[in-house]
Amino acid sequence: MPLNKEQIAQRIARELKDGFYVNLGIGIPTLVANYIPEGVDVVLQSENGLLGMGPFPFEGDEDADLINAGKQTITTVPGSVFFDSAMSFGMIRAGKVDLTVLGAMEVADNGDIANWKIPGKMVKGMGGAMDLVAAAKNIIVAMQHTNPKGESKLLAKCSLPLTGVGCVRKVVTDLGVFDVTPDGFTCIEYAPGVTIDEIKAKTAGRLTIAADVKEIAV
Amino acid sequence: MNKVVAGADEAIKDIPSGATLMLGGFGLCGIPENCIHAIVKKGINNLTCISNNAGVDDFGIGLMLQGRQVKKMIASYVGENAEFERQMLSGELEVELVPQGTLATRCMAAGYGMPAVYLLAGIGTEVAEGKEIRNFNGKDYLMELAFDSDFAIVKAWKGDTQGNLIFKGTARNFSPMMAMAGKITIAEVEHLVPAGELDPNAIHVPGIYVHRIFQGDKYEKRIEQRTVRKK
Numbered sequence: 001m002p003l004n005k006e007q008i009a010q011r012i013a014r015e016l017k018d019g020f021y022v023n024l025g026i027g028i029p030t031l032v033a034n035y036i037p038e039g040v041d042v043v044l045q046s047e048n049g050l051l052g053m054g055p056f057p058f059e060g061d062e063d064a065d066l067i068n069a070g071k072q073t074i075t076t077v078p079g080s081v082f083f084d085s086a087m088s089f090g091m092i093r094a095g096k097v098d099l100t101v102l103g104a105m106e107v108a109d110n111g112d113i114a115n116w117k118i119p120g121k122m123v124k125g126m127g128g129a130m131d132l133v134a135a136a137k138n139i140i141v142a143m144q145h146t147n148p149k150g151e152s153k154l155l156a157k158c159s160l161p162l163t164g165v166g167c168v169r170k171v172v173t174d175l176g177v178f179d180v181t182p183d184g185f186t187c188i189e190y191a192p193g194v195t196i197d198e199i200k201a202k203t204a205g206r207l208t209i210a211a212d213v214k215e216i217a218v
Numbered sequence: 219m220n221k222v223v224a225g226a227d228e229a230i231k232d233i234p235s236g237a238t239l240m241l242g243g244f245g246l247c248g249i250p251e252n253c254i255h256a257i258v259k260k261g262i263n264n265l266t267c268i269s270n271n272a273g274v275d276d277f278g279i280g281l282m283l284q285g286r287q288v289k290k291m292i293a294s295y296v297g298e299n300a301e302f303e304r305q306m307l308s309g310e311l312e313v314e315l316v317p318q319g320t321l322a323t324r325c326m327a328a329g330y331g332m333p334a335v336y337l338l339a340g341i342g343t344e345v346a347e348g349k350e351i352r353n354f355n356g357k358d359y360l361m362e363l364a365f366d367s368d369f370a371i372v373k374a375w376k377g378d379t380q381g382n383l384i385f386k387g388t389a390r391n392f393s394p395m396m397a398m399a400g401k402i403t404i405a406e407v408e409h410l411v412p413a414g415e416l417d418p419n420a421i422h423v424p425g426i427y428v429h430r431i432f433q434g435d436k437y438e439k440r441i442e443q444r445t446v447r448k449k
Contacts, residue, residue: 055447057446059447067244071246071443088319093339123296125315128319130345
């Protein structure tokens with residue numbers, strides 16, 4: 001069975017290390033916060049101006065002045081701090097954020113990412129994605145392996161306008177976990193019940209299979 | 219020195235059609251509601267608006283779009299607004315999409331008196347088209363110009379009669395840099411207090427940047443995505 005969204009988030013959460021400052025994008029990346037491993041203390045950065053993002057508020061405690069970058073009502077945690085957008089992107093640009101997790105429409109086997117525009121169809125804007133991918137030390141993409149038409153989203157070259165070049169380090173999809181290496185995508189783990197042949201068939205970019213490839217523990 | 223004006227109508231009374239405005243806020247969080255309503259009521263048009271987002275269909279900058287008051291929008295994210303999309307696709311509205319950090323930093327540059335900054339965001343993408351590139355320490359950067367805006371309009375939590383401002387929570391976002399960047403800066407606040415009542419250590423924007431201040435009549439503070447958990 002391919003991983004569901006929660007399981008993709010759960011797998012990415014294992015990449016978190018104690019002391020990390022982490023920026024989670026909208027969609028599957030947001031779910032990563034629900035699976036932070038025991039004993040791992042991370043601080044979540046929200047680029048609209050908060051370090052130390054907490055869970056959603058209890059019903060009735062929503063505060064219009066306290067939202068995340070997805071415009072959802074949230075809470076703070078002990079040690080939280082607010083700042084303005086220039087400082088927020090200043091800390092991102094200066095490489096202080098250890099890990100960025102974001103969604104994508106396409107990823108190329110050299111680490112290029114496209115996730116902000118479909119010409120003539122969808123033009124919502126890049127938000128903070130271009131700033132994050134240009135600067136973050138470690139970028140993990142969370143996405144479905146194929147688009148709704150069944151076409152691979154792991155490509156030799158992105159067809160959509162780029163968000164950033166050569167920046168993605170790892171991709172976690174419903175089918176597996178892929179490192180972006182000089183040789184293209186390297187499959188290091190596969191979802192339970194998913195075959196290597198299926199992964200090969202659904203990956204359009206250069207793909208190698210790690211010698212010690214293993215099943216994702218779900 | 220008297221920076222205090224009676225209300226939104228007086229604060230915006232000399233904004234001409236065709237002006238360039240900066241408007242603070244992230245989504246609907248921290249937007250200058252009272253000034254936007256006054257601009258909509260007065261019908262000033264042909265405006266260039268610099269703001270992270272364009273509101274929603276029936277609130278925030280979305281209200282100015284409904285009245286066809288905006289000629290050009292400079293923003294980082296414009297989803298959640300059907301009328302915006304319609305005007306953009308039909309060519310009625312000119313749109314410049316700017317990476318969010320670049321948007322913030324171009325505001326900051328203006329407030330700090332710097333004509334331009336060199337930024338990584340957008341290198342190798344269509345954002346880089348037509349921009350000067352400089353290489354520092356082996357890495358390419360885009361030269362991004364400071365914004366030039368006639369008026370900056372922001373909303374703060376507290377302000378005093380000297381124009382000093384304090385923001386609350388994530389409603390701070392772009393507002394401090396925009397307040398610093400406007401040739402004329404208008405601040406509307408939830409609580410206006412006499413000078414001396416705010417802790418000087420806690421002020422986010424010094425009053426030197428603020429030309430007009432007033433206490434807003436009413437704040438709806440609409441929430442875009444109400445997300446909660448059960449008790």
